[in-house]
Amino acid sequence: MAEQILMKGNEAIAHAAIRCGCDGYFGYPITPQSEVMETLMDEQPWETTGMVVLQAESETSSINMLYGGASCGKKVMTSSSSPGLSLMCEGLSYLAGAELPCLVVNVVRGGPGLGTIQPGQGDYFQACKGGGHGDYKMIVLAPSSAQEMYDFVDLGFELAFKYRNPAMILADGVVGQMMEKVELRPMKPRWTNEEIIKKMPWATTGKTSDRKQNVITSLALDAAVHERLNHTLIEKYKKMEDEDVRFESIQCEDAEHVIVAYGCMSRICESTIEMARKEGIKLGLLRPITLFPFPTKEIDRMVPQLKSMMSVELSTGQMLEDVKLAVNGRLPVNFFGRLGGIVPSPEEVFEAFKKSINK
Amino acid sequence: MDVKDIIKPENRVYSKSPVLTSTIMHYCPGCSHGTVHKLIAEVIEEMGIQEETIGISPVGCAVFAYNYIDIDWQQAAHGRAPALATATKRLHPEKYVFTYQGDGDLASIGTAEIMHACNRGENIVVIFINNAIYGMTGGQMAPTTLIGMKTATSPYGRDPKLHGQPLKITNLIAQLDGTCYVTRQSVQTAAAARKTKRAIKKAFENSALGKGTSFVEVVSTCNSGWKLSPVKANEWMVENMFPEYPIGDLKDR
Amino acid sequence: MALRGAIVVDTEKCKGCSVCVVNCPTETIALSKEVNSKGYNYAFMASPESCTGCTNCATVCPDTCITVYRIKV
Numbered sequence: 001m002a003e004q005i006l007m008k009g010n011e012a013i014a015h016a017a018i019r020c021g022c023d024g025y026f027g028y029p030i031t032p033q034s035e036v037m038e039t040l041m042d043e044q045p046w047e048t049t050g051m052v053v054l055q056a057e058s059e060t061s062s063i064n065m066l067y068g069g070a071s072c073g074k075k076v077m078t079s080s081s082s083p084g085l086s087l088m089c090e091g092l093s094y095l096a097g098a099e100l101p102c103l104v105v106n107v108v109r110g111g112p113g114l115g116t117i118q119p120g121q122g123d124y125f126q127a128c129k130g131g132g133h134g135d136y137k138m139i140v141l142a143p144s145s146a147q148e149m150y151d152f153v154d155l156g157f158e159l160a161f162k163y164r165n166p167a168m169i170l171a172d173g174v175v176g177q178m179m180e181k182v183e184l185r186p187m188k189p190r191w192t193n194e195e196i197i198k199k200m201p202w203a204t205t206g207k208t209s210d211r212k213q214n215v216i217t218s219l220a221l222d223a224a225v226h227e228r229l230n231h232t233l234i235e236k237y238k239k240m241e242d243e244d245v246r247f248e249s250i251q252c253e254d255a256e257h258v259i260v261a262y263g264c265m266s267r268i269c270e271s272t273i274e275m276a277r278k279e280g281i282k283l284g285l286l287r288p289i290t291l292f293p294f295p296t297k298e299i300d301r302m303v304p305q306l307k308s309m310m311s312v313e314l315s316t317g318q319m320l321e322d323v324k325l326a327v328n329g330r331l332p333v334n335f336f337g338r339l340g341g342i343v344p345s346p347e348e349v350f351e352a353f354k355k356s357i358n359k
Numbered sequence: 360m361d362v363k364d365i366i367k368p369e370n371r372v373y374s375k376s377p378v379l380t381s382t383i384m385h386y387c388p389g390c391s392h393g394t395v396h397k398l399i400a401e402v403i404e405e406m407g408i409q410e411e412t413i414g415i416s417p418v419g420c421a422v423f424a425y426n427y428i429d430i431d432w433q434q435a436a437h438g439r440a441p442a443l444a445t446a447t448k449r450l451h452p453e454k455y456v457f458t459y460q461g462d463g464d465l466a467s468i469g470t471a472e473i474m475h476a477c478n479r480g481e482n483i484v485v486i487f488i489n490n491a492i493y494g495m496t497g498g499q500m501a502p503t504t505l506i507g508m509k510t511a512t513s514p515y516g517r518d519p520k521l522h523g524q525p526l527k528i529t530n531l532i533a534q535l536d537g538t539c540y541v542t543r544q545s546v547q548t549a550a551a552a553r554k555t556k557r558a559i560k561k562a563f564e565n566s567a568l569g570k571g572t573s574f575v576e577v578v579s580t581c582n583s584g585w586k587l588s589p590v591k592a593n594e595w596m597v598e599n600m601f602p603e604y605p606i607g608d609l610k611d612r
Numbered sequence: 613m614a615l616r617g618a619i620v621v622d623t624e625k626c627k628g629c630s631v632c633v634v635n636c637p638t639e640t641i642a643l644s645k646e647v648n649s650k651g652y653n654y655a656f657m658a659s660p661e662s663c664t665g666c667t668n669c670a671t672v673c674p675d676t677c678i679t680v681y682r683i684k685v
Binding site: 362373386387393546549588590 | 629668675
């Protein structure tokens with residue numbers, strides 16, 4: 001039996017980073033995710049795996065430290081919460097433009113502005129539709145448990161390096177703060193510099209006489225070159241949609257209605273499904289694990305058997321738009337959400353669902 | 360003696376460093392950037408560290424520094440070069456890492472990044488080109504623009520009531536315990552350029568010794584922005600910039 | 613014993629900024645009347661006999677287009 005430890009989702013992120021061969025963490029404190037850096041500083045991984053941990057002067061700086069570290073072909077990550085992510089959007093655009101792999105964790109709180117330190121899911125658009133300037137996408141993973149917080153660190157790095165693109169773990173304050181049993185996976189060693197040179201021939205590892213200089217940049221003033229760069233990115237995002245959509249279907253096989261929910265809301269909606277089933281309502285749950293790429297094809301596949309869908313969020317209807325795009329007018333798509341850090345009960349969701357199908 | 364008897368390989372005493380590429384620089388005629396690029400390349404060549412050096416280029420005229428110095432480069436977002444350099448050096452402690460930044464990049468939008476990198480004493484080299492103007496964007500006011508100096512955004516001259524005072528950021532940097540070497544140099548004469556080269560070399564040597572951040576300001580010209588000929592710009596710099604930004608070491612320990 | 617020098621200017625790279633001209637201690641260098649393909653009046657040795665090969669011109673040249681030679685005579 002593998003080792004299981006009771007820990008917060010945020011702490012799981014930190015332990016996973018050390019154990020999956022992460023080279024560097026650069027962060028700035030913000031509620032509700034400060035335990036990530038606190039745990040790392042407490043663990044002192046620089047004494048064991050050699051992982052660098054640094055508290056930066058701002059989120060702007062920490063995301064740019066990722067740009068520097070990622071340019072060297074290193075596995076680098078940061079974590080923050082909503083207002084901090086807004087500051088990072090500039091850097092994320094540059095990282096995507098320069099095709100650099102890195103992992104960014106957003107433990108979302110309520111916004112806009114300083115908002116609240118309570119949980120939220122209002123950064124869906126920011127994560128999935130860009131946030132920074134220009135045409136770019138990130139791989140967005142939505143964990144719903146402390147175990148997934150742990151496992152998505154390694155998965156996030158794997159996908160980031162597969163595509164040379166930033167990957168994001170879009171968690172929420174509930175998943176970050178709740179304590180659950182977490183199984184620690186076997187230790188993975190950090191890549192050696194020799195392995196990095198071999199795996200990432202594009203990285204700035206020092207120009208040796210056997211190759212041309214490596215330049216990491218997102219700048220392309222030549223119109224044709226710049227358009228080509230954008231097309232390269234588009235092809236990459238298309239490949240993500242073809243190969244790396246992840247989701248979980250719960251009781252969808254015979255469902256007539258399906259709730260779409262991610263993160264902490266999917267956990268709550270699981271109970272809602274049970275309630276509905278007891279009353280004889282054939283309700284299923286689709287939990288997108290990747291918010292980008294979104295499980296559009298899965299929704300498309302389900303539509304013929306369904307009477308309605310409902311997006312349930314801790315936001316004002318952001319994922320709702322992606323569900324509607326996938327449904328493309330063929331079904332009623334309803335919505336239920338709470339804000340301000342108010343996490344609805346399964347009963348409240350069930351009441352809202354019943355109202356939506358009886359209106 | 361005929362000139363062709365002198366021009367022989369064995370008599371060559373100065374030629375382009377192989378660390379410089381043969382690409383023709385995009386800089387305006389007489390621009391200090393070219394001279395400073397050359398000095399950096401010569402230091403890298405003399406120290407034999409071409410394979411160990413990683414440069415971080417800024418946003419501004421020097422964004423294309425990577426086209427001219429034949430090493431690995433990272434091109435940073437505006438002002439963020441010290442953050443890139445911090446991570447690069449910490450993840451590659453055996454490398455020589457330097458940022459190359461202008462006054463807008465370093466002393467305006469990137470003030471937080473440069474202050475904190477220097478305060479942490481990152482073992483990096485910072486080359487700071489201060490020509491008191493935004494060159495790339497077309498001659499707007501910089502944080503280091505002199506009082507009374509006319510720019511595109513201070514067309515009646517910099518007025519401290521409207522625009523604030525010129526920022527002597529190098530003096531602030533020298534106060535930080537993380538810095539080991541802070542100097543202000545220039546490249547308008549051969550003697551000045553040679554001193555600047557010695558300063559750059561010392562800065563690179565410091566970073567190998569782990570002494571902290573070395574910061575080399577080069578008081579420079581932007582003859583296009585200043586609307587002067589290259590020679591006149593150098594004269595104007597000596598007359599007007601040097602009193603505000605005096606040449607010499609601010610700190611060496 | 614005296615020093616004799618000579619410079620070779622990469623005339624295509626030269627932008628005619630004149631910084632070498634004013635830095636030459638022996639007034640060897642001037643700008644040519646001819647222009648290169650970019651239209652710049654490039655630097656050249658106007659009085660070759662006075663060059664000492666001191667390298668000042670090459671040291672201040674922003675475009676690194678001057679190679680310097682020197683011999684003892």
